Amino acid sequence: DGTVETEVSLSSKAVEEAAKAGEAVELPIESVTVATDSAEAATITISAKSGSDEEVSVRLPVTEASESTVVVLVNADGSETVIMDTKLDENGLVVDVPDGAVVKVVDNAVEFTDVTKKDWEHKAVNYTSARGLMQGVSGEENVFSLDSNTTFTQLVTMLARLDGVD
Numbered sequence: 001d002g003t004v005e006t007e008v009s010l011s012s013k014a015v016e017e018a019a020k021a022g023e024a025v026e027l028p029i030e031s032v033t034v035a036t037d038s039a040e041a042a043t044i045t046i047s048a049k050s051g052s053d054e055e056v057s058v059r060l061p062v063t064e065a066s067e068s069t070v071v072v073l074v075n076a077d078g079s080e081t082v083i084m085d086t087k088l089d090e091n092g093l094v095v096d097v098p099d100g101a102v103v104k105v106v107d108n109a110v111e112f113t114d115v116t117k118k119d120w121e122h123k124a125v126n127y128t129s130a131r132g133l134m135q136g137v138s139g140e141e142n143v144f145s146l147d148s149n150t151t152f153t154q155l156v157t158m159l160a161r162l163d164g165v166d
Contacts, residue, residue, distance in 0.1 A: 004042035015048050015056055024059040024094045031061040032105045034069050041104035048099045055096040062092050067123045068109035068130035071095045074102040084131045112144040133158050
C-alpha cells in the first residue's frame with residue numbers, strides 16, 4: 001500500500017541512561033516525514049527492552065514539524081489515539097510510549113476561518129486544537145472565536161480532555 005513501516009529496538013542500557021539523565025531516548029532512525037493523513041503515515045514500532053511496565057520517553061526525528069504535529073498511538077484494535085503531550089523541540093518530537101507501541105507522526109492541524117497566521121495566538125490555537133483540547137465554537141463549523149471569553153464549562157471540558165476524559 002506504499003506506507004513505510006519501521007521497527008526500532010532500544011537497548012535496556014540506552015533506556016536506563018536516558019532515564020537517569022532525565023532525557024528522551026533518541027530513536028536511531030531516519031527522519032520521519034510528517035503526514036497530513038493518518039492513513040498515509042509511516043508506522044513505527046518501538047520496542048524498549050527496559051524490563052519495566054513504565055513508559056519510555058523517546059525522541060522521534062522529524063522533518064517539517066510544527067505546533068500542530070502530533071504522535072498518534074495505534075491501539076491494538078486499530079483505532080488511533082493522539083498523544084496529547086507530544087512535545088516539539090529542536091531535535092524532533094518527544095513522547096512517552098509503552099513498550100511495543102506502534103506510532104505515527106501526523107500534522108493534525110485544524111483550519112479555523114477566523115484564525116490566520118497573522119494572529120499572535122495562531123500557534124497556541126494550532127497546538128491545542130491538534131491535540132483535541134480545543135475544538136472551536138460548537139454549532140459553528142471551523143470557527144474558533146478568538147474574541148470570546150472562555151466559560152467555566154469550556155475550561156472544565158479542556159481539563160477533562162487533558163486528563164483523557166471526553
